[in-house]
Amino acid sequence: MKTKIQQRLYYLFRGCLLILCTINIPLLVGSCSDNSETTTVDFFQKNVIRLSISDAELVQVRSVENESECKISGIQVFVYNDSHTSSPVYYQEGTTDLSFLFGNGTASPTVTLKKFIPANGERIYVVCNLTNRSSALGTGGFLIDKTAGEEQLRNYTSQGLMRGFSNLKDEGQAIPMYGWIEWNTSATSNVCLLKRCFAKITVDADMQVLFPDKVVCWEWQNLDFSDFVLDSEHRGGIYQGSINEKGISEKHDLLSATVPLDAAKGLVTSYYSLEYKHSVYALGNEIDEKTFSKDRAMLLLTVQNPDGSNKEYYRLDFWDKETGKYLDIVRNHAYRFNITKLKSKGYTSVQEAIQNPGSNIEYTITVSDKWVQGYTSNGQYLVKTDREEIKLLQGTIKDPVIMLKIELQADDAGNVNLDNVTTRKVRLLGKDKELVSRFFIQTFYSTDNEHLTPIDNGIVMDGIPSVPGAINSTGNECELPLDNKYWIYATVVYGVSLMPKEGFLEITIGNIVKYIPFSIIPETEVFPVDDDGPANCFITPVTYGAYSFDATVIGNGVEGIVEETRDHAKASTGGALTEDVEQYHFKNGMGEDISSSKNVVISPQSAKLIWQDQESLISQVAFNQTTNRVEFLSSGAGNGVIAVYDKYDPNAEDANVLWSWHVWCTEKPDIIELGLPTNGESYSGKNYKIMDRDLGATTNIPDKLTTCGLGYQWGRKDPFIGLTSFYTSLDDPEPENAPMYSVRGTEQELKEEVKNESIGTIEYGIKHPNVFIKAGIGYSSGDWLYYTNLHGGDNSFAGNQYLWGNNPYSRYKMVDIETMKTLYDPCPAGYKVSPPDICGAFLKKPIINDTITDLRSGKIVGHTGKMMEDSFYTPSFTEYGAYFYCGRENSERKVYFISAGFRLGDGTEGLNLIPGYAGHLSGTMTSYDGSGMNTVMTFYFKSLHTFYTSFGGDTGFSEIRASAAQVRCVRDE
Incomplete structure (x- = not known):
């Protein structure tokens, strides 16, 4: 009853305000000074601008020493319209007198235009902290003249030299910030997003491990002063001018140091730099983006004894090791150098260190547009969060995903009993700080990252007439139990026009209130990974982003259906396909026959991550019911499997997997042209174009576990996890399976x-993409499929020969081998599983072992061959792999394969691992009399004298279909 009365009073008060506005009775709106605990409220927002910084909910409106990155101590506001572009139609400023800037550091401040009400569409610019303290030559006042034209403002350069600065105590410097908005009279609030005009540089390392008993500092070189361009985005790129002066900054202590280099100044943690198009320019000279230059901006690291002796110098460049390109220094971005390893001592002179790339040191550089620290402290305890911004996919998320992790910690001295901090609350709020209904977004909390409790206040909110069912929705609000760690989760309902697109997650711990902004990623920002067509695998960039693919097409669509699945007569007869055999039919996840006219399209209702091999690689999975596309958020290199379901809740007990896809997060693989020679019946003569890595590998660097691909049972489209270490000998202890994670990181x-009669089916394999099906003993020995005919006694194939595109007409052929990409082929669009003759590229001599003759007619019907070690050009072995050469010994054309061991599937217990490399080919084995076999052709090697394969049907090396071997994809041409 109390809630309903409060709601009625609110609407009554709101109605009174509207009446007062209509009859032009002036409102008496309270005001406050900067020191007030309340803020001015303008109910009509006619002349109020809210300020915001992209990575900070709190914007300081006066000097707060430890919040200088968010401080506003000088402000200019310019208003322009179509008739006033050469000078502003209205101007307002404040330095020590900030009477028009309201706020107390606990909420976004507001700027109230004193004598001006903007019209719809007018352009308002806000410039903060750009005073003479930012200029090397300025003598006082603001750097931008109040009569500046709009074009001047957008192309502003300092009339003198602008320099970067450190966060030393004596700098007394706030970060220049800038933003602009186009006024919207119908908006509930007009928010101006401020961007910092500098970049932030920090250096981090484990001092005790890397530099024991040393004094370490770093300094910025080769880019210190330059003309300052205010709005480089308007000009189409970041700063591209020449450097006015080669500056060298003073030395800064390493971030993790405990003793400041200069005790009077304190510990320096950051340097704030001007932006610079580093990928093109070095001290103003244009150079290639991948070329080292001693003139590029860099950090110089100095390591010395406490007495100043034995100095060593290291160079750290703004360089992306993955792409080999130098990074631009972009405003409003933070660059963190993380030193991980010293290989040996540094250079003994500064000049030598500057003139050479950073050697003898390993470091990574992380780039982010987030500056703020992930914690808030009240001096007694602190509240840490693992992120300062939350982005949720626009599609429906039904499998709860982590929004953020919260940790509560006492100070180092342990002066507080956290059990006495009893106020613990979390709320999900909209843009205007109103409570968000659980009809749109449902939130949960957990104290163990496993068991979820709804964040629900149990109070029914106002109904939404246009949304059926919303009348019964409650609010995202609850008290948290006493604990030191919390995980906050969310599900999102898509398709509701009234759904909040942004807002805040409010966290209250004691007297600390922390706001984490959230926003919904619009469809326009979701990048499709299926532009090359449908497939069972999509190569996804390693960079952070939202990606999507069509969830209605299974495999590669109708082009992947083998409709000719009838039995083959004896090879000796040379006959054609005759009787149709049920066990060769293609099936979907419901066990239905697939043809070009039926059961090709699916209609999923939800999506879910099945597993991933890197924690937080894929952090969200959604199904967009409007576009029928799976959307996912990923960052980094690795692998994951995403499935779609026939139920709205993928976690429902009766929810069935309709199809699943492998998400392969890797740099785009290079292509190697094999160029098989033609030599009678010895080689195929085809120019196969093969990937430089196995399917699922994220690198192609020799002897790295990341170069090992995933395992595939022959004929199945879904991958299986690899091992935690290399397995090269039966004498070694078997390694464990590599870890797999859910979307929540468990x-x-x-x-x-x-397998049995119900498990050993195509249908079961599709419904259970994460289940490795062992062959066991008895029927269909060696196959993950279950069938009753043993090696054909009736001259029929055993098992489905067509799953990966093997053409039965290719038996005994060593040229013109025909394969096709099928629905179950695991390769990305444009690629298919390697055909049986692929290894002909590595052979140096003919390999025909037998010629097959039709016993009745006496005609030759084909050949078989076996490739042993003496048939190959001599490989070049590394510790765990080998390069195989194409066309000649030590050729420049070579393909690397890495040996990690592979998983057998014939046993009933244990890992059943085999040392060496095994890669499944698309071919199945067929014996001379035409009867089927449940083995497939595989390329295998273990050592200098153990590598072989076969094609045409001979023995050589074949593996059971239940084994999980690697796959190398070739272009489907």
């Missing part, structure tokens, strides 16, 4: 089942 185990 570890998962590889599931295994021994």
Whole structure:
């Protein structure tokens, strides 16, 4: 009852305000000074601008020493319209007198235009902290003249030299910030997003491990002073001018140092730099983006004894090791150098260190547009969060995903009993700080990252007439239990026009209130990864982003359906396909036959991550019911499997997997042209174009576990996890399975089942993409499929020969081998599983072992061959792999394969690992009399004298279909 009365009073008060506005009775609106605990409220927002910084909810309106990155101590406001572009139609400023800037550091401040009400569409610019303290030559006042034209403002350069600065105590410097908005009279509030005009540089390292008993400092070189361009975005790129002066900054202590280099100044943690198009220019000279230059901006690291002796110098460049390109220094971005390892001592002179790339040191550089620290403290305890901004996919998220992690910590002295901090609350708020209904977004909390409790106040909110069912919705608000760690989760309902697009997650711990902004990622920012067409695998960039693919097409669509699945007569007869065999039919996840006219399209209702091999690689998975596309958020290199379901809740007990896809987050693989020679029946003569890595590998660097691909049971489209280490000998202890994670970061185990009549089906394999199906003993020995005919006694194939595109007509052929990409092919669009003759590229001599003759007619019907070690050009072995050469010994054309061991599937217990490399080919084995076999052709090697394969149907090396071997994809041409 109390809630309803409060709601009625609110609407009554709101109605009174509207009446007062209509009859032009002036409102008496309270005001406050900067020191007030309340803020001015303008109910009509006619002349109020709210200020915001992209990575900070709190914007300081006066000097707060430890919040200088968010401080506003000088402000200019310019208003322009179509008739006033050469000078502003209205101007307002404040330095020590900030009477028009309201706020107390606990909420976004507001700027109230004193004598001006903007019209719709007028352009308002806000410039903060750009005073003479930012200029090397300025003598006082603001650097921008109040009569500046709009074009001048957008192309502003300092009339003198602008320099970067450190966060030393004596700098007394606030970060120049700038932003602009186009006024919207119908908006509930007009928010101006401020961007910092500098970049932030920090250096981090483990002092005790890397530099024991040393004094370490760093300094910025080769880019210190330059003309300052205010709005480079308007000009189409970041600063591209020449450097006016080669400056050298003073030395700064390493971030993790405990003793300041200069005790009078304190510990220096950051340097704030001007932006610079570093990828093109070095001290103003244009150079290639991948070329080292001693004149590029860099950090010089100095390591010395406490007495100043034994100095060593290291150079750290703004360089992306993945792409080999130098990074631009962009305003409003933070660059963190993380030193991980010293290989040996540094250079003994500054000049030598500057003139050479950073050697003898390993470091990474992280770039982010987030500056603020992930914690808030009241001096007694602190509240840490693992992120300062939350982005949620626009599609429906039904499998709860982590929004953020919260940790509560006492100070180092342990002076507070956290159990006495009893006020613990979390709320999900909209843009205007109103409570968000659970009809749109549902939130949960957990204290163990496993068991979820709804964040629900149990109070029914006002109904939404246009949205059926919303009348019964409650609010995202609850008290948290006493604990030191919390995980906050969310699900999102898509398709509601009234759904909040942005807002805040409010966290209250004691007297600390922390706001984490959230926003919904619009469809326009979701990048499609299926532009090359449908497939069972999509290569996804390693950079952070939202990606999507069509969830209605299974595999590669109708082009992947093998409709000719009839039995083959004896090879000796040379006959054609005759009787249709049910066990060769293609099936979907519901066990229905697939043809070009039926059961090709699916209609999913939800999506979910099945597993991933890197924690937080894929942090969200959604199904967009409007576009029928799966959307996911990923960052980094690794692998994951995403499935779609026939139920709205993918976690429902009766929810069935309709199809699943492998998300392969890697740099785009290079292509190697094999160029098989033609030599009678010895080689195929085809120019296969093969990937430089196995499917699922994220690198192609020799002897790295990341160069190992995933495992595939022959004929199945879904991958299986690899191992934690290389497995090269039966004498070694078997390594464990590599870890797998859910979307929430909890570890998962590889599931295994021994096949039976219900498990050993295509349908079961599709519904359970995470289950490794073991062959066991008995019927269809060696196959993950279950069938009753043993090696064909009736001259029929055993098992489905067509799953990966093997053409039965290619038996005994060593040229013109025909394969096709099928629905179950695991390769990305434009690629297919390697055909049986692929290894002909590595052979140096003919390999025909037998010629097959039709016993009745006496005609030759084909050949078989076996490739042993003496047939190959001599490989070049590394510790865990080998380069195989194409066309000649030590050719420049070579393909690297890495040996990590592979998983057998014939047993009933244990890992059943085999040392060496095994890569499944698309071919199945067929014996001379035409009867089928449940083995497939595989390329295998273990050592200098153990590598072989076969094609045409001979023995050589074949593996059971239940084994999980690697796959190398070739262009589907």
